[in-house]
Amino acid sequence: MIQAGIITIGDEILIGQITDTNSGWIGQQLTERGLDIKLKWSVGDDADEIYEALANVGQKSNLVIVTGGLGPTRDDVTKKAICRFFDTELYFDEDNYAWMIKLFASFGRAPLESHRQQAFLPRGCEVLLNKLGTAPGMLLEKNGVRYLFTPGVPYEMKEIMNTSLLPQLKKWYDLPPISYITIHTVGMGESVIAAQIEDIELSLPEGMSLAYLPGTASVRVRLLAKSVKGELVDERLETLACKIEDKLGDIVYGRDGANLAMSIGKLLESKGKKLVLAESCTGGNVAHLMTSNAGSSRYFNGGMVTYTNELKMNLLDVDSEVLREKGAVSEEVVRQMSESAVRKMDGDIALSISGIAGPGGGTEEKPVGLVWMSVSDGQRTVAKKFNFGKTRTLNIDYASICGLNLIRKFLLGSEMK
Amino acid sequence: MIQAGIITIGDEILIGQITDTNSGWIGQQLTERGLDIKLKWSVGDDADEIYEALANVGQKSNLVIVTGGLGPTRDDVTKKAICRFFDTELYFDEDNYAWMIKLFASFGRAPLESHRQQAFLPRGCEVLLNKLGTAPGMLLEKNGVRYLFTPGVPYEMKEIMNTSLLPQLKKWYDLPPISYITIHTVGMGESVIAAQIEDIELSLPEGMSLAYLPGTASVRVRLLAKSVKGELVDERLETLACKIEDKLGDIVYGRDGANLAMSIGKLLESKGKKLVLAESCTGGNVAHLMTSNAGSSRYFNGGMVTYTNELKMNLLDVDSEVLREKGAVSEEVVRQMSESAVRKMDGDIALSISGIAGPGGGTEEKPVGLVWMSVSDGQRTVAKKFNFGKTRTLNIDYASICGLNLIRKFLLGSEMK
Numbered sequence: 001m002i003q004a005g006i007i008t009i010g011d012e013i014l015i016g017q018i019t020d021t022n023s024g025w026i027g028q029q030l031t032e033r034g035l036d037i038k039l040k041w042s043v044g045d046d047a048d049e050i051y052e053a054l055a056n057v058g059q060k061s062n063l064v065i066v067t068g069g070l071g072p073t074r075d076d077v078t079k080k081a082i083c084r085f086f087d088t089e090l091y092f093d094e095d096n097y098a099w100m101i102k103l104f105a106s107f108g109r110a111p112l113e114s115h116r117q118q119a120f121l122p123r124g125c126e127v128l129l130n131k132l133g134t135a136p137g138m139l140l141e142k143n144g145v146r147y148l149f150t151p152g153v154p155y156e157m158k159e160i161m162n163t164s165l166l167p168q169l170k171k172w173y174d175l176p177p178i179s180y181i182t183i184h185t186v187g188m189g190e191s192v193i194a195a196q197i198e199d200i201e202l203s204l205p206e207g208m209s210l211a212y213l214p215g216t217a218s219v220r221v222r223l224l225a226k227s228v229k230g231e232l233v234d235e236r237l238e239t240l241a242c243k244i245e246d247k248l249g250d251i252v253y254g255r256d257g258a259n260l261a262m263s264i265g266k267l268l269e270s271k272g273k274k275l276v277l278a279e280s281c282t283g284g285n286v287a288h289l290m291t292s293n294a295g296s297s298r299y300f301n302g303g304m305v306t307y308t309n310e311l312k313m314n315l316l317d318v319d320s321e322v323l324r325e326k327g328a329v330s331e332e333v334v335r336q337m338s339e340s341a342v343r344k345m346d347g348d349i350a351l352s353i354s355g356i357a358g359p360g361g362g363t364e365e366k367p368v369g370l371v372w373m374s375v376s377d378g379q380r381t382v383a384k385k386f387n388f389g390k391t392r393t394l395n396i397d398y399a400s401i402c403g404l405n406l407i408r409k410f411l412l413g414s415e416m417k
Numbered sequence: 418m419i420q421a422g423i424i425t426i427g428d429e430i431l432i433g434q435i436t437d438t439n440s441g442w443i444g445q446q447l448t449e450r451g452l453d454i455k456l457k458w459s460v461g462d463d464a465d466e467i468y469e470a471l472a473n474v475g476q477k478s479n480l481v482i483v484t485g486g487l488g489p490t491r492d493d494v495t496k497k498a499i500c501r502f503f504d505t506e507l508y509f510d511e512d513n514y515a516w517m518i519k520l521f522a523s524f525g526r527a528p529l530e531s532h533r534q535q536a537f538l539p540r541g542c543e544v545l546l547n548k549l550g551t552a553p554g555m556l557l558e559k560n561g562v563r564y565l566f567t568p569g570v571p572y573e574m575k576e577i578m579n580t581s582l583l584p585q586l587k588k589w590y591d592l593p594p595i596s597y598i599t600i601h602t603v604g605m606g607e608s609v610i611a612a613q614i615e616d617i618e619l620s621l622p623e624g625m626s627l628a629y630l631p632g633t634a635s636v637r638v639r640l641l642a643k644s645v646k647g648e649l650v651d652e653r654l655e656t657l658a659c660k661i662e663d664k665l666g667d668i669v670y671g672r673d674g675a676n677l678a679m680s681i682g683k684l685l686e687s688k689g690k691k692l693v694l695a696e697s698c699t700g701g702n703v704a705h706l707m708t709s710n711a712g713s714s715r716y717f718n719g720g721m722v723t724y725t726n727e728l729k730m731n732l733l734d735v736d737s738e739v740l741r742e743k744g745a746v747s748e749e750v751v752r753q754m755s756e757s758a759v760r761k762m763d764g765d766i767a768l769s770i771s772g773i774a775g776p777g778g779g780t781e782e783k784p785v786g787l788v789w790m791s792v793s794d795g796q797r798t799v800a801k802k803f804n805f806g807k808t809r810t811l812n813i814d815y816a817s818i819c820g821l822n823l824i825r826k827f828l829l830g831s832e833m834k
Contacts, residue, residue, distance in 0.1 A: 006431075014444050014454040016443070016444030016445035016448065017441075017628070018441075019441050020441070023433070023459075024434075024435075024437070026433070027430075027431050027432045037432055038466075039459065039460055040431060040458070042440075042456065042457035044454075044455070044456075049456065190488065190489060191489045191529050194489075195529060211429070213429055213434055213435065214488070214570070220434075222434070277701075279704075283705055283708025283709070284694075284696075284701030284702065284703070284704025284705040284707075284720060284722065285701065285705040285708075287696075287701025288699075288700055288701040288704075288705045291702075291722070291724065291774075291813075292809075292810065292813070294776050294809055295777065296724075301727070302721065302723045302724040302725060302732075303701060304720070304722070305694070305701065305719045305721070305722075307708065308714070308719060311718055311719040311762060314762075314763070315721075315762070344732075345728060345731075345732070346731070357708075358711070359711050360712065391549075391572065392709075392711055393572075396708075
């Protein structure tokens with residue numbers, strides 16, 4: 001296996017001022033090409049720490065990607081560590097400075113002295129043009145290990161990786177074939193899923209593996225084939241994925257890049273149906289999830305957030321007697337909400353949700369986390385009760401995902417399972 | 418300085434299948450309390466790698482926080498490494514299993530064998546109850562270095578950190594005095610803000626510093642005093658913060674833990690006013706932001722997501738002639754929407770938003786990112802145009818924040834500045 005390591009440089013990552021999304025992206029790109037990501041270190045803007053990271057991560061890797069520490073106000077520390085580690089010195093790169101002048105001219109400006117400093121580069125490095133910024137990528141080698149340095153700005157890092165590194169990997173290394181299929185599920189816990197497909201997992205051939213990646217009320221199951229010999233790997237993977245999907249049944253909503261709201265959108269579109277919503281405790285989050293995807297106006301008419309009892313009565317004709325007797329969080333109320341939402345918003349199918357998000361408002365009989373939801377198409381109406389028993393944010397998130405799932409199952413005709 | 422290290426365990430982080438937000442949060446919490454975050458390692462689900470990380474990160478730290486690697490399907494690898502490193506063995510923790518049974522009973526279920534395995538814990542560890550999940554936190558010590566292990570699920574990790582670790586830090590360590598005030602602003606860029614308060618920044622005394630933390634249409638300005646001697650640090654910090662707030666004027670909406678929706682909630686509550694919403698392109702996200710805070714029912718009645726022109730006409734009485742002539746993304750339409758929303762939802766103040774989120778739907782005259790919004794109290798109505806020109810997700814986020822800000826400024830009587 002070709003091993004890769006990642007180093008991110010910068011105090012702002014260590015102290016949590018920014019979230020490091022670079023190393024995740026780099027990890028994905030390298031993994032997809034068959035490299036094995038062995039470790040990732042984050043260090044601050046400190047020459048000794050950077051030196052040590054280069055030495056240690058390099059010892060375990062064939063390729064090390066280093067991001068950050070190259071901005072105009074701070075690249076001296078990083079470059080000092082680079083020169084020491086590669087036993088070299090800085091030189092002024094005329095070509096790079098000329099590029100910088102050209103880049104600044106395109107904004108009608110001239111480089112500052114701090115930018116000019118960025119044209120000092122370690123002698124012996126291969127300079128990789130950064131079309132989107134002033135700090136170039138730098139490729140160096142020591143003891144047979146390649147090191148790529150890029151700025152930390154995500155789009156600049158990606159540009160340099162895409163242009164100058166990723167296309168080279170196959171030339172540099174003998175990479176193993178790698179394939180995977182990710183199966184997206186919703187509404188069942190990781191351990192229950194694992195138990196259901198235990199026999200498949202136990203009989204996986206050498207080089208194939210399963211991983212469970214839990215999310216909010218959802219789990220992704222990833223089937224991976226790495227270094228598997230033979231020409232039929234993809235077919236065998238496909239066969240196994242189908243076996244898993246058969247076993248898991250309708251908790252599966254998609255593969256690979258799928259997302260739940262979008263898969264519901266596709267179902268709605270294929271049936272020519274328009275969705276409408278009547279939300280209470282989720283406060284618009286289901287509408288937000290449905291409209292996060294481009295093209296949602298093709299299958300989403302709109303929704304109401306009826307947070308007060310008055311709006312439930314005035315906008316959705318919920319019976320005041322029923323509200324008083326059963327309470328806003330009840331089967332009767334969510335049924336009236338969904339049935340009425342279909343009519344009022346000219347929809348083909350409606351989801352309604354009413355619950356106690358918390359932290360206040362709970363009682364012994366109706367605790368925080370209790371959520372009733374209902375789906376109706378105007379003819380047929382179903383209702384379901386959940387008890388998430390979590391914090392406010394999580395109750396909202398779980399209710400939203402389970403609500404989406406109830407729409408999905410209603411459309412599939414399997415909602416009461 | 419008390420040094421802290423962070424270790425995240427899990428192949429899914431290395432290969433970029435999930436973005437690690439845990440270590441950023443941990444970094445923030447520890448930094449705010451005066452610890453120095455020295456390094457962060459990410460390793461895969463591999464006992465040798467975990468062992469090595471524990472040893473190496475421990476060598477540079479007084480405190481090591483380890484997250485991940487404790488789920489029901491994979492904790493054996495992590496626990497193996499823990500037992501080897503701390504020279505101990507697993508025992509079955511009856512108390513923890515009893516807790517698990519109780520937790521599952523509240524969902525009407527029973528733990529599986531894989532959950533039961535989670536009750537095997539390394540002998541000698543202090544067991545930290547995880548109120549939100551099955552894997553407890555574990556505190557161990559070696560060579561005077563404390564190690565906290567938590568599950569990787571962010572809310573479980575935070576719960577354990579908040580309950581069992583952060584309150585202990587002052588007892589364990591002699592931490593340097595650290596004070597800070599974070600000033601939250603919205604609606605102005607980082608460089609403009611920096612220019613406005615440049616004189617204050619340049620004259621800061623030794624040990625005090627300013628940092629700019631940009632977010633969506635917003636910037637947090639953090640004023641920090643670290644290891645500053647003298648008893649009047651907090652007073653001096655307060656004086657400086659007031660100077661900055663005076664200079665920045667009404668772009669400031671709060672301090673420290675403030676969030677924009679909550680600060681609007683407080684404004685509404687203090688004026689005894691109820692907010693209602695009429696959203697189109699933001700698709701419910703403004704309602705979601707307003708209802709994310711506990712107690713929002715005290716000042717939020719509800720909202721409508723009128724995604725189609727039909728719903729704009731049927732629910733909000735928008736004039737069909739105006740819609741045809743001016744289009745849904747126009748000053749006239751958002752004015753009608755906000756005025757009508759106040760009436761229809763019995764509100765005191767309404768925000769309406771209509772725009773082109775993209776990626777489709779743009780024209781030369783009305784490009785992707787164009788957003789009109791309006792606020793009305795039924796008597797007075799204002800409207801404002803924005804052109805965010807970003808991707809769909811960002812256009813929705815920016816429109817939501819700027820919409821909230823328009824409500825805020827309307828309530829303050831400064832909306833047209």
